[in-house]
Amino acid sequence: MPSGTLLYAQSGGVTAVINATAAAVIQAARARKVRVLAARNGILGALREELIDTSRESAATVRALAHTPGGAFGSCRVKLKSLEADRARYERLIAVLRAHEVRWFLYNGGNDSADTALKLSQLAAEFDYPLTCVGVPKTVDNDLAVTDCCPGFGSAAKYTAVSVREAALDVAAMADTSTKVFVYEAMGRHAGWLAAAAGLAGKTADEAPQLILFPERPYDEADFLARVQRVVDRVGWCVVVASEGIRDADGRFVADAGAGKDAFGHTQLGGVAARLAGRVHDALGLKVHWTLPDYLQRSARHIASATDLEQAQAVGRKAVEFAFKGMNATMPVIVRTADAPYRWKIEAAPLARIANREKKMPAGFIRRDGYGITAAARRYLEPLIRGEAYPPYGRDGLPRYVSLRNPAVPRQLPAFTD
Amino acid sequence: MPSGTLLYAQSGGVTAVINATAAAVIQAARARKVRVLAARNGILGALREELIDTSRESAATVRALAHTPGGAFGSCRVKLKSLEADRARYERLIAVLRAHEVRWFLYNGGNDSADTALKLSQLAAEFDYPLTCVGVPKTVDNDLAVTDCCPGFGSAAKYTAVSVREAALDVAAMADTSTKVFVYEAMGRHAGWLAAAAGLAGKTADEAPQLILFPERPYDEADFLARVQRVVDRVGWCVVVASEGIRDADGRFVADAGAGKDAFGHTQLGGVAARLAGRVHDALGLKVHWTLPDYLQRSARHIASATDLEQAQAVGRKAVEFAFKGMNATMPVIVRTADAPYRWKIEAAPLARIANREKKMPAGFIRRDGYGITAAARRYLEPLIRGEAYPPYGRDGLPRYVSLRNPAVPRQLPAFTD
Structure with missing residues (x-):
């Protein structure tokens, strides 16, 4: 069994299925008996040492997280600068991770988050702090590099x-x-x-x-x-x-x-x-x-795509697997192997190829007149919206979305003034 | 078996379930071997003698209509004035109905449509033209008088x-x-x-x-x-x-x-x-x-309320029943008999009590501070959103909504210039 703590955080605009990724992360780590902490409001929680103990949530609640939209631990719109410009913050992050024996850091977000995870892995190496950083893809904008598509x-x-x-x-x-x-x-x-x-x-x-x-x-x-x-x-x-x-x-x-x-x-x-x-x-x-x-x-989790949900869970599981294998500075990405029937698999990609890049739509996806999509765009897009994955509903006619208790982990360090 | 033709028309803003009412009307009339025509774009189609023969649609298509939003025959935002002010149009309506042997006219709409159906019934009586007019409730605004709630x-x-x-x-x-x-x-x-x-x-x-x-x-x-x-x-x-x-x-x-x-x-x-x-x-x-x-x-038919769908179908069936019974100038309305468990039934109400009125929210539904709803409002509202009634989806990830062929019935009259 791996020893140490896994820290998971959500970043950027949340989606209908980012919590499904979170649920998969928690489930995969629990299966290996690894403690999972979550940072409150993304990287800010790590900076502020506002950490959440996920072990207090029941298996049923974690399962319900998979059908709950939003970001269960809070997310943030914060981009750290370069290691030089933001050195104090990166060092603070290492100090917090060390204080809570974090050996694996999973950052669930887009291009910026991939960059943060990458830089953190570099600083940890510099400090000889044993840390495996894994990015986990997420964004409704679908503009993440390398991966065929983005959960959400x-x-x-x-x-x-x-x-x-x-x-x-x-x-x-x-x-x-x-x-x-x-x-x-x-x-x-x-x-x-x-x-x-x-x-x-x-x-x-x-x-x-x-x-x-x-x-x-x-x-x-x-x-x-x-x-x-x-x-x-x-x-x-x-x-x-x-x-x-x-x-x-x-x-x-x-x-x-x-x-x-x-x-x-x-x-x-x-x-x-x-x-x-x-x-x-x-x-x-x-x-x-x-x-x-x-x-x-x-x-709109109520009209989520089953394909999307499945991929959101798959990248969560694979991120844990990559982390425990020590595949540092990587991200599980979706690789399309066939359009019809649609087939895909998860592979590892280096964060350096993803951080701070932006995937544009291929020119061949826009019709020549500029006002519509091409057959190639349809072949790409259609499998991604396929399948329905309804949340359960209560007697009140509303989806049974869960709220977590999110108990705070006691602080080990003095407050950080940014 | 009743003899003659039933004319159905949709009026005002369409809803997620007005076509479910239409489907129920067609099915109920077909069960009695009565021909159903539909007016294209509501009362305008009747004025213009733009009628649609629904008998050309298969039973499967009519069933699919029940899960298709919008208005399958077209609707309109047109309010006829008083019998005096708009006499030429009312007389034209009678002429069109007569030319197509329409004995039952079902108008599916809100307050204005109830008024039109009522006036038409009055003019038919004046002309000794045998016609039964039945209003069928519909509106997302829920502001129709008498009925406990409105389909849609x-x-x-x-x-x-x-x-x-x-x-x-x-x-x-x-x-x-x-x-x-x-x-x-x-x-x-x-x-x-x-x-x-x-x-x-x-x-x-x-x-x-x-x-x-x-x-x-x-x-x-x-x-x-x-x-x-x-x-x-x-x-x-x-x-x-x-x-x-x-x-x-x-x-x-x-x-x-x-x-x-x-x-x-x-x-x-x-x-x-x-x-x-x-x-x-x-x-x-x-x-x-x-x-x-x-x-x-x-x-948003994709997130329709099962209660709403059931009521939309029930008022359609009952409207046909009322029509065939000769219950002229009436509307099938929803009567709530219990909140918990929620029970309701359909009764007949005279159009005269509905036409041109507007149901406001009871003052007791708004919280004293004016910024929220009361427990009474919850008791009223909650049953109405209860239950899910998903449309079937295709392999393309989209609901299987149908389009009707809407073949035109040959005109019997000269064109009407309004």
Whole structure:
């Protein structure tokens, strides 16, 4: 049996299935009789020595964690700088890990977290502190390098495709006397993965979404408006999916274009969908509605993808395996071995190949006209939203999501002033 | 066997389960060997003599209709005026019904549709045209008079409560370094039923949503902002649910308060959530996110309430039964006979008691402080979101929603110019 403690932490925007990864980590470590601590609010908990003892949670609660969205231990948006610039914080981390006999550190996040885990492994080596750091992939943005896809993305993608198909049925039914254009704003500041997933909702040019706006292509307002009008003329209505990160030819975010103050001097928080809807209303005179699902899209465990859930659990189990094998500075990544039938496996990749990189959508995934997805994109995306993985529901009609007790581990060190 | 044709039409905003009502109508009429036509786009299809022959759809397709959101025959936002003011249109309706030997007219909608069905029944009597008009209840707004609840509401309510609970788990996990306030905008221009349903997501004062804004109570900005700050101080984060129809003490819609033009002279489409988020940002300096689910909330068949689905089908079946019994100018309404265990039955109510009325939320459903729901509201709401009624999914990971062929019935009359 390995000796020592495993520390697990969640980082960045949480997802519908990151807790499924957490559950798999805890279960795999428990099976090897290893104590698992969790850091409260990601790396901040490690810095502040705010650690949680997971051994107090029952096996049933840990199982329920697998169907609970959000981040059960808290997450954070904090990026550590270089070893030189942030040396005091990295050294503090080593001190906390040492005080709690942490031999394995699992950091569940995206590009930045991979970087933190990598740097921590380097500093531990420098200090001769025996530590194995393993990154665990997670992000709804699907922009992590090396891995074929990221746990969290498939569920958000399924939410997106299902929601767009449903809303389109509503719009189609009402278009004769009501809304003719509907705009859906998808997450994705730099890469259009979720906007692309919306493309799965329709198979033909006349099915919704008829127009997708990707951050990978410059937004051309005149061309966009002309296309909306053509779709409305042909189909009777039009559903637009816009990535929050679209920019005009000068590189300005469309979401920022109309931001400012209203007549009362109050901040106008707009967003891309509101902006596009305003243009459709003004320029085309068409009745328009829009939606901004925001966090709903990344927390929708009720419509999680079974593929995504399975992969989220698999990377958690493999991360523990890699850790106990001493595979330092690695990450379990998903390798696709076949599209149809879809097959995948988990392999180890060095964190150095992942840290601080960003995976863009392949150019071949965007249709030549720039407003839709290709067959190659469908082949890639479709397996990721396949299968349903419903949470159990209570008599109150709501999912039985669990809250952990998250008891604090007694501090061993003085407080850290950052 | 009754002789003649049954005409069915959908009206107003469509819902996740209005097609389940349509399916039940078709099935019940088919069982009596009665031909069912549907009007394309609600009453407009009847005026324009754009009728659909439903007999061409297979039994399997009609069954699939029960799990397909939207309005399969098209709906409309059209309100006919009084018999005097709109006499030509009412007479045209009678002419179309007569030309297609329609003996039973079922209008599936809200308050306005009940009014149209009532007036049509009056004119038919005046003309000695044998016609039985039956209203069939439907609306996500739950504001129909007499009936205990409206088919369509329960599913939108379940979507709302589940979505708020999920998003709150996301916000709670990130609040330490990210968003501290999240605003969810619920449908409901005049009555806060859907905002109230969000209240089911939490059981205690510290669980989300900590603050609900109802259109039944004037919006007091200073009081609201102070409460948001107090919740953030106490809990660390705050989820607000706001009804789109909230108004200030002077009766002005909050959604309209910031509307106007941006620096480019373009229309700013705001909405309540964007507005409140802007105020929280400016006045409290807290990081805020918001969501506007818009049509997603009323088309979310993927998270439909089993209770709602059952009631949507029951009112369809009963409407056919009432029609064949000649129960003219009635509507099948839902009567609650017990809260726990929840029991209900269908009874007939006269359209005259329903047409053009609006059911407000009982004052006893809103907490004394105005920002939450009472135990009485929970007793009323909870059974309506109970049970899951998932659509079947395909290998593509999407619900198997059907499209009807909707073949046109040959016209018998000259075109009607309105």
